[in-house]
Amino acid sequence: MNYRRGVTPPPVPRNPLPGLPRLIATDLDGTLLGAGGTVSARNAAALHRAARAGVVVLLVTGRSQHRLPEIYSQLGARYLTICANGGVVYDPVGERVLACRPVDPDRVRQVCMRLRERVPEVVFAAHVECGGRVLHEPGWPRPGGEDGRAPAAPADLTGSPVVKLQARAPEREPESFAALVADAVGDLVEVTRQGYRGLVEMSRRGVTKGSALATVAGGLTIPAEDVLVFGDMPNDVPMMRWAGRSVAVANAHVEARAAAGEVTLSNVRDGVAVYVERLLDGRA
Numbered sequence: 679m680n681y682r683r684g685v686t687p688p689p690v691p692r693n694p695l696p697g698l699p700r701l702i703a704t705d706l707d708g709t710l711l712g713a714g715g716t717v718s719a720r721n722a723a724a725l726h727r728a729a730r731a732g733v734v735v736l737l738v739t740g741r742s743q744h745r746l747p748e749i750y751s752q753l754g755a756r757y758l759t760i761c762a763n764g765g766v767v768y769d770p771v772g773e774r775v776l777a778c779r780p781v782d783p784d785r786v787r788q789v790c791m792r793l794r795e796r797v798p799e800v801v802f803a804a805h806v807e808c809g810g811r812v813l814h815e816p817g818w819p820r821p822g823g824e825d826g827r828a829p830a831a832p833a834d835l836t837g838s839p840v841v842k843l844q845a846r847a848p849e850r851e852p853e854s855f856a857a858l859v860a861d862a863v864g865d866l867v868e869v870t871r872q873g874y875r876g877l878v879e880m881s882r883r884g885v886t887k888g889s890a891l892a893t894v895a896g897g898l899t900i901p902a903e904d905v906l907v908f909g910d911m912p913n914d915v916p917m918m919r920w921a922g923r924s925v926a927v928a929n930a931h932v933e934a935r936a937a938a939g940e941v942t943l944s945n946v947r948d949g950v951a952v953y954v955e956r957l958l959d960g961r962a
Contacts, residue, residue, distance in 0.1 A: 698957060700904040702728055703736040703760075703891055703917060704950055706749065707872070708910040709927050710737075712946045717752035724951035726755065727958050734898060736760065738887050740872055740879060740913055742809035742842065743768045743775075763870060763913050764890035765841035765881050766809045777893065778808040780839030781867055781882045787836040789843060789863045789880060796862050797847050797855075804835040805842040818846065841881065843867070848876040856912075870913040879913065888916025906957075908942070908950050909934050925953055 702725070704710045712718050729735050737759040739746075743766065750756045756770035767777040781789075786804070793800050803814040813835055835843075847855055852875055859878045860869040867880040895905055903922035909915070910930040918924035918937040926938035927949040935941060943949035 697960060698728070698731055698733055699906040699923060700732075700900045701734040701736060701895055701898070702906045702908075702954065703738050703921070704908040705887075705910060705914050706737060706739040706741065708929065708945055709908050709914070710945070710950050711749070712948070717749060718948050718951070720948045720951040722753050722755075724948075724954040724958075725753065725757070728954055729755070729757075731958060734758075734900070736891070736894060738764075738891060738907070738909075738914075738917060740842070742766070742805045742812060743770070744810060744812070746770065758894070760887060760890045760894065762805055762809045762842040763868075763879060763881050764885045764887045764916075765805075767890060767894060768809070775808045775810075777890075778841060779882050779885045780806075780808070780841045781843065781880070782839055783836050785866055786840050786843060789866055790836060792862045792866075793845055793859065796858060797845075797850070799849070800845050800847045802835055803844040803846070804838075804840045805844075806838040806840055809841050819848070843880040845878045845880070846876055850876040852876065872911050872913055886916035887914060888918075888920040891917045892920055908953070909938070910945065925949075 707715060710717060710721055725735050735757045737757050739761055740763045741761060743761050746759060750770055759768045759770060761768050765779055766775055769776050790802060801815045801817045803812055803818050805812050845859060852871060855876055856871045856878050868883055868885055869878060869880055871878050902920055905921040906923040907917050907921040908925050909918050910927050912931055912933045914934050915937045924938045925940045925942050926935045927942055928944040942953040
């Protein structure tokens with residue numbers, strides 16, 4: 679992934695205090711966010727302390743950027759963000775997309791066709807316009823409130839480049855559905871999943887949270903060994919494997935725990951803050 683033409687990458691940061699990582703990257707849902715999908719005051723304060731100490735704080739999420747303003751408000755800061763499982767790098771201060779790597783429409787059509795043959799009841803949602811807008815088919819479950827989705831006929835989903843394609847079959851068991859999708863279209867797209875039943879997410883081949891993190895860190899001249907990451911789900915595994923130091927929250931999926939070098943407290947017990955505070959206090 680390269681930064682978009684005409685876009686200036688973030689400036690190279692100053693070195694933090696000795697003993698601290700140069701970059702902390704954290705997943706949001708299930709990791710930094712607690713009950714109700716909100717940021718606790720303790721987690722926000724710990725990240726503020728790290729940033730003041732010279733550490734780059736980076737948010738890494740499966741969400742698209744239109745679902746992040748409330749999170750930035752709760753954090754009291756607008757940290758550089760990797761969105762859509764690595765498909766987008768977003769600068770919330772300038773409100774601009776720095777990098778975008780979508781799946782081309784022809785490939786999206788192939789993916790949808792193959793999956794409909796294997797799973798007739800599947801419905802899709804497509805994050806288009808570099809994550810600025812989400813289209814969903816009739817039958818896609820709508821969360822409460824405005825979420826940026828607009829109804830779309832099946833053909834409409836394949837008319838534009840897609841940074842993240844979601845497939846949902848709610849009655850399917852999560853692990854077996856993910857395996858089925860990977861078998862059907864794994865040669866066309868990256869396949870991953872979060873914690874929702876019967877939901878699989880797809881992005882461009884080679885695009886993961888790990889690949890995007892490597893791009894951002896490289897642009898800041900920060901090597902993998904100076905990066906600390908927090909995560910909880912299989913879509914976090916690529917960045918956990920890439921970083922020099924990786925920590926899973928106690929509630930993490932078994933795959934994320936296996937990829938992590940360490941485990942902290944759960945998301946509802948402010949596990950990210952507890953670990954970061956120990957680092958800053960010289961106890962980790």
